[in-house]
Amino acid sequence: MRVHRLTFAALAVVAGLSLTACNSDDGAAQSDSSSAPSASSSAGGSDSGGSGTGGSDQVGSDQAGSDQAGSDQAGSDQSNGNGSDGKGSGGQGTVAGTGSNANGKVGKCRTDELEVTATDSTIDGDTEGSVAVTFKNGGGRDCTLAAYAGVDLKTNQGELSAKRTGQEASPMVLKDGKSVSFGISYPLNKSGGSGVRITGLVVTPPNETKSVTLDWPGAATLPVTDGSGSPVQVGPIGSAGQGG
The missing domain is CATH 1.20.5 (Single alpha-helices involved in coiled-coils or other helix-helix interfaces)
Structure with a gap:
């Protein structure tokens, strides 16, 4: 066991x-x-x-x-209008301002773009003679003209520069194909003497240095002055006629 x-x-x-x-x-x-x-x-x-x-x-x-x-x-x-498609406030301002006259996008009128003519505008009974100078825009674009053009008269005694009338005037936009005029005033020779003979008119568009020489369409002579100042005055752009 x-x-x-x-x-x-x-x-x-x-x-x-x-x-x-x-x-x-x-x-x-x-x-x-x-x-x-x-x-x-x-x-x-x-x-x-x-x-x-x-x-x-x-x-x-x-x-x-x-x-x-x-x-x-x-x-x-x-x-939200912040993209680059121009629908925002910044883009819209850029698009609206392109080529806008109000934003200074229109350049000045060049001498070569303007057709310059002069006509006698003296009315019977006037105490002074007057000539209207017209700028016609043929440059294919709108352009700006400042208040006054330069005006000189060629005479047998030398060149005589016109002085400004002093009228206030603002720069203007001259549309392509349109015209605008300004006036030249001068004393009539009623002295009975030969006076100062005018042989030509020289016009310089505002803010330009290139001039245009035209035939003088007014009275043939100016009265002899004492040399105290120019007897010829030029008005601002738009001071003669209504343009067209």
Whole structure:
């Protein structure tokens, strides 16, 4: 009986050792199994952060998101009138001001763009003689004329410069194909003497240096003066006639 008990006890120990070994193997297998995903996860993280396909896809996705955000922002700016289509307050001002006379976009009239003529405008009974000088714009564009033109008379005693009447006048826009006139007044020679003979008229458009020489259409002579000043006066642009 003692021998059987010892045998059973020995079998129980062997069985316990075998069970322990099995459990140990199962635990190691489970440990190995749980560590495998960790290694795989590590490898996947390396791909997404490096130069591999996963990293490239991630960067492309971020870039697409950034582009989408920029597009949304541009749309928002446009709807608020801040875009570059000129519908905002700044763009509208730029478009409205282009070529505008009010904004000083019209250049001055050049001598070569003007047809200059002179006619006698003296009326019977006037105490003074008068000549009307006309500027016709033939330059193919609108242009501006300042208040006074330059006027000189050529005489047998030298050149005589006309003085301004002093009338106030503002610069004006002369439309292409249109005309405007100004007047020259001078004393009539009623002395009975030969006087000062007029041989020509020199006209210089406002703010120009190039002049035009015309035949003098008025009285042939001026009375002799004492040299105290010019007896010839020039009016501002628009002071003769209504233009056309």
